[in-house]
Amino acid sequence: MxxxxxxxxxxxxxxxxxxxxxxxxxxxxxxxxxxxxxxxxxxxxxxxxxxSQGPAPVNGQALYAGNCAGCHGANAAGGIGPALTATAAWSADQFKEAVLHGKAPEKELAPTMPRFATTGIDASPATDEQLNAIHDYITSLK
Ligand code: HEC
Known part of the structure; x- marks a missing residue:
């Protein structure tokens, strides 16, 4: 073979x-x-x-969920704190005064509502960008 x-x-x-x-x-x-x-x-x-080249984008919905929803409820429908539907009509400055210092247009808010100027948001000083993002998110809820 x-x-x-x-x-x-x-x-x-x-x-x-x-x-x-x-x-x-x-x-x-x-x-x-x-x-x-x-x-x-x-x-x-x-x-x-x-x-890592720029700051992380600010997400109003996530900020709301992490800092406000515990009291104001999912979709800002209310809970320990009131529903924030009326708040949606406030100006950005009125909203900031209420959230940072507890001063709503017509009254001083009860101490249960944190003064975010003191507590910070996500444990850091609150920025205008964050407050505007949260306000925009609340305004977007209908
Ligand atoms: C520990 C509970 C708690 C947390 C957390 C909280 N709130 Fe409040 N909030 C309240 C309470 C209670 C009131 C009502 C106070 C009053 O009427 O005197 C209130 C009132 C408000 C008001 C005024 C509403 C109105 O119609 O007068 C706004 C605006 C508001 N909160 C926004 C926020 C935002 C935005 C966050 C998150 C960044 C937040 N709150 C987190 C408890 C809370």
Whole structure:
């Protein structure tokens, strides 16, 4: 047999062929998985870098949920504190006075309502941007 002369039986040649094809396929698969991993990591790093370039966007709904909803209820429908539907008509300055200092247009608010000038929002001094975002969120509830 001619294959015998070269040292391999035809059966051995078949196994070598199958093995080579499988090894190649596995190699390509592993390479692609590795490639996607690496490019995924690079994309993640890029996103993290661009996110750290500016301040985090202010989300009025999240600020409301974290600082006000416990008393004023989901959707500002009321709870321990009153519904804030009337508040939606207030100007941004009136809203700020009420939230920061407890001074509503027509009355001094009861001490149960925190003075956010003192307590801060999310434990940091409240910014105009945050107060406007919360006011916008309350105004958006209908
Ligand atoms: C610990 C409970 C509590 C938390 C937290 C709280 N409030 Fe209040 N809030 C009250 C209470 C009670 C009143 C009613 C006080 C009164 O009528 O004298 C009130 C009143 C108000 C008013 C006046 C409403 C009106 O019609 O007179 C506004 C505006 C207001 N809160 C906004 C907010 C915002 C915005 C937040 C979150 C940044 C917040 N409150 C967090 C308890 C709370």
């Amino acid at each position: 001619s294959t015998e002369e070269r040292g391999f039986s035809s059966r051995e040649l078949t196994s070598i062929g199958v093995f080579t094809v499988l090894a190649t396929l596995i190699g390509i698969g592993a390479y692609q998985i590795g490639f996607h991993r690496i490019s995924g990591v690079q994309q993640g790093a890029g996103a993290a870098m661009s996110a």
